[in-house]
Amino acid sequence: MTRTVDDVNVGSLLRGWRKLRGVTQLELALKADSSARHISFIETGRSTPSRSMVLHLADQLDVPVRDRNSLLMAAGYAPSYPETSLTAPAMATLRAGLDQLLTAYEPLPALVMDGMYDVVAANKGVQILLDGVSGHLLQSPMNAMRLTLHPQGLAPRIRNLGEWRAHLLERMERQAALRSSDALRSLYEEVAAYPAPPGSTHAGPDERTDGHGPDVHPYALPLRIEAGGRVLSFISTATTFNTPMDVTVSELAVETFLPADKETAAALRAAG
Structure with missing residues (x-):
């Protein structure tokens, strides 16, 4: 609504x-x-x-x-923009293009989300982040915000959870306001109420407690997450469509996770 x-x-x-x-x-x-x-x-x-x-x-x-x-x-006029299901035959070319794009990003994690942050497509690179996530969070439709911030999701393994949580909540709040969306506001209130897991790191960028010293990525906030027995560091990007003419397409976003250091890049190459 x-x-x-x-x-x-x-x-x-x-x-x-x-x-x-x-x-x-x-x-x-x-x-x-x-x-x-x-x-x-x-x-x-x-x-x-x-x-x-x-x-x-x-x-x-x-x-x-x-x-x-x-x-x-x-105003008494017919709507101008259709809302076509992503599974409709008319979207076959778009789906193929998105699949090709996601595959091209491998081994880097990449996924496609709709306007409610539900994951509609993802590549194999995402699997490196999902180890240990509770099964109920992986059921379709998998929601990226619940998956990340739920105490049975990625949250316990995010080293800079305080910073990353604040970033995601600010992003959701801004989107809910820009779209004046009750549904997004409800999702925001749900994930904002999730408790932080015991022992999580809430230190600021210059207050690291894990031996890595001050933040070395001043150009963008990294996601620092434990995966495969090591700490990986990613910079995320979000891409949307220019001048969309369909409601569904207008709300799609391609989220990609780029390695923020050479150790993460090496780990992704080895995993791929």
């Missing part, structure tokens, strides 16, 4: 997104090459925006594709 404001009137919905983005009517008008008076009339229902105007304002407010459909329907 996606939430903006209680009223489904397109003007109220647009006002909700404008306030969420922290812009005034005048600022939106300038961005949209319109007038504050016109924006006010739309928001109060005195003027009905055209289909193109709805999409134009949604673009200026960076409204997610899923919610653009909601705006259009609230």
Whole structure:
């Protein structure tokens, strides 16, 4: 379920997104090459925006594709963006492309997540991270946030759990706000309530207690995790699609884990 404001009137919905983005009517008008008076009339229902105007304002407010459909329907128009299941025949080429991309990353861990952080595809490299994870967390749909932060998941083996946990929760909170999503907010509240495992390291980047000294990766926060009897260090990246025209595609993200030191790179080569 996606939430903006209680009223489904397109003007109220647009006002909700404008306030969420922290812009005034005048600022939106300038961005949209319109007038504050016109924006006010739309928001109060005195003027009905055209289909193109709805999409134009949604673009200026960076409204997610899923919610653009909601705006259009609230204005009396048909939705512009289909929501096609990733398993549908029409998605066969996309699935093949994603599989090829994931395979190309091996032995580096890489996976594809949907808008709820459910894993929809993963390569063999991910297996190096999953040793010891409880079976119920690996059942489909496997959720990346639950998998990482649950005390029966990766959390007990993450050496910098305090930092990594804060990073993931901030990421989820930001996404929940940008998409105004109740479902994401609920997931955030669930994983934020997971207890930290006993003995976990919550030291900051310059307060290492494992003998490795100060953080040597100032350019990005590494995930430092025990795997195969050693500590591996990864830098994660997330890739999304440019100008998606389908709701499903708009919410996909390819997450890859690059080795942050030569020891991790060597371990991945040996494992592969």
